Amino acid sequence: MTRDSKNILVVDDEPKILEAVASFLKSRGFSVYTAENGTQALELFARMNVALVVLDLMMPDMPGEEVCRAIRKKSRVPIIMLTAKAQENDQLEGLGLGADDYITKPFSLKVLCARIEALLRRAGDDLIPLTMKNSWNDGDLYVDFAQNVIRKQGRPVSLTPNELKILSALVKYPGKVFTRAELITLALGDEFDGYDRAIDSHMKNLRQKIEDDPRSPAYILTVHGLGYKFGGE
Incomplete structure (x- = not known):
């Protein structure tokens, strides 16, 4: 499946980060949905065909960890956690909840995009039968x-x-x-x-x-x- 057919959901309560990430990913050919809080994120996820989620952890209405748990109950879509929490225990906790990757702020938009592409390639390859x-x-x-x-x-x-x-x-x-x-x-x-x-x-x-x-x-x-x-x- 081509890159421009992939829908990315970006969740962050900081408008500047949300705008920057969305703009950069769109310039790379992705379709991008944005949410400023956990409630909105879950509503969008339920309605849209999302291929990958970029998820901030520190949000006012619902922690990103809770959003991750809710998504994992119904989907194995790749999740990249995006957060200011840089401690090793925080990263281990996030990965333990079912996240596929973990990027700390501040971050490089190019690195984020590369991580997204790598996860999408892996997700696509995983659906090829192991035996023919x-x-x-x-x-x-x-x-x-x-x-x-x-x-x-x-x-x-x-x-x-x-x-x-x-x-x-x-x-x-x-x-x-x-x-x-x-x-x-x-x-x-x-x-x-x-x-x-x-x-x-x-x-x-x-x-x-x-x-x-x-x-x-x-x-x-x-x-x-x-x-x-x-x-x-």
């Missing part, structure tokens, strides 16, 4: 991503390109819970202008094709309130 061929449940389901071949109990299964992308992402991380927004980004792209519930239709179709009983799935599992994950063994 695999089978589950004693050969009940077989997938060859290199040849785009899927078999159910030995019979060929025809998947749409979007269904194949979704299955690929789920298979790569059997224990990872993907939000609907994350799956939409993978399958439909950032230009998708519909409802995130559209992913449910793809999941329904996938279940019809690869499950013995779509109403009691073994592979495409729903995690209520969060999203979907893969359950094959």
Whole structure:
């Protein structure tokens, strides 16, 4: 996915920092959303398809640590903590909460941008299947991503390109819970202008094709309130 298709959410209660970071990232081709407090940040995150969050820790209404916890409950989107807290314990605490990187103020805009690009590359690479061929449940389901071949109990299964992308992402991380927004980004792209519930239709179709009983799935599992994950063994 190209850099200019990535949406970055920048959260900071200092208007000058917010403006500087947003302006610099936009000049590098990113789409940028800004929030001046934690409440606004979570509202934006819920509505927008965000690829990465730059999060200040010291905010008046809600600590950045609390915002990080709230995001981590529903998404594994990369988070860079941006803060004046320079002590080692503060950094360890932030990383322990689920942040992917930690930058102290004052900071270089070029370094921040480089860290963002590195995390986005890593996030994209992580969704490539570790193996191109695999089978589950004693050969009940077989997938060859290199040849785009899927078999159910030995019979060929025809998947749409979007269904194949979704299955690929789920298979790569059997224990990872993907939000609907994350799956939409993978399958439909950032230009998708519909409802995130559209992913449910793809999941329904996938279940019809690869499950013995779509109403009691073994592979495409729903995690209520969060999203979907893969359950094959």
